Amino acid sequence: NAGVTQTPKFQVLKTGQSMTLQCAQDMNHEYMSWYRQDPGMGLRLIHYSVGAGITDQGEVPNGYNVSRSTTEDFPLRLLSAAPSQTSVYFCASSRGISQIQPQHFGDGTRLSIL
Amino acid sequence: DQQVKQNSPSLSVQEGRISILNCDYTNSMFDYFLWYKKYPAEGPTFLISISSIKDKNEDGRFTVFLNKSAKHLSLHIVPSQPGDSAVYFCAASTGGNKLVFGAGTILRVKS
Numbered sequence: 557n558a559g560v561t562q563t564p565k566f567q568v569l570k571t572g573q574s575m576t577l578q579c580a581q582d583m584n585h586e587y588m589s590w591y592r593q594d595p596g597m598g599l600r601l602i603h604y605s606v607g608a609g610i611t612d613q614g615e616v617p618n619g620y621n622v623s624r625s626t627t628e629d630f631p632l633r634l635l636s637a638a639p640s641q642t643s644v645y646f647c648a649s650s651r652g653i654s655q656i657q658p659q660h661f662g663d664g665t666r667l668s669i670l
Numbered sequence: 671d672q673q674v675k676q677n678s679p680s681l682s683v684q685e686g687r688i689s690i691l692n693c694d695y696t697n698s699m700f701d702y703f704l705w706y707k708k709y710p711a712e713g714p715t716f717l718i719s720i721s722s723i724k725d726k727n728e729d730g731r732f733t734v735f736l737n738k739s740a741k742h743l744s745l746h747i748v749p750s751q752p753g754d755s756a757v758y759f760c761a762a763s764t765g766g767n768k769l770v771f772g773a774g775t776i777l778r779v780k781s
Contacts, residue, residue, distance in 0.1 A: 560713070587767045598674070598759060598771035599714070614768065646713050650767055656702045659767065661713030 562662035579647030588630040676772035693760030700762040
């Protein structure tokens with residue numbers, strides 16, 4: 557019973573490098589999202605998806621891209637890493653899109669940009 | 671411009687006593703509220719929620735109260751246990767699954 561799996565757990569990048577944070581869920585959830593958590597600011601929504609082929613921006617989308625080619629996977633791409641993107645990233649999923657359903661979170665990816 | 675505010679960064683409570691975590695919001699369009707608990711090196715886990723049509727929701731030791739006129743909600747944990755020590759996030763939604771989170775409150779339950 558894996559739930560939401562995020563890889564890698566830790567990553568250090570240099571400024572300007574690109575990388576993809578992976579997120580996979582095995583619960584057949586329609587809704588998936590990415591958050592970043594920074595000290596004193598809680599979790600902020602980066603991008604979300606209501607189903608395969610459909611994505612939209614959240615509160616802090618700049619510098620990130622997403623795609624949703626399958627129900628299970630929702631990768632987050634950093635195009636050109638900047639120190640301001642140092643954060644802990646959480647992927648979440650939930651079933652249903654028309655009403656609130658509790659979101660299931662992965663254990664996070666801790667990303668440092670030097 | 672934080673729409674969801676948890677003004678107490680931390681709270682320390684004796685085991686067996688009540689823990690009260692508070693949350694204030696500014697957006698009157700929020701109609702659903704949730705509490706998540708987070709342990710170190712893990713993702714947040716859902717704890718309890720409340721719709722704006724209710725003023726109280728209870729689940730075991732956890733009760734959430736909503737005061738819409740004051741734009742305030744609180745989470746009560748009775749009795750508090752050492753395993754409740756974690757970061758608690760308040761979150762709100764205007765509908766759908768897009769959540770706005772507060773900054774969190776660190777709860778320490780002392781045995």
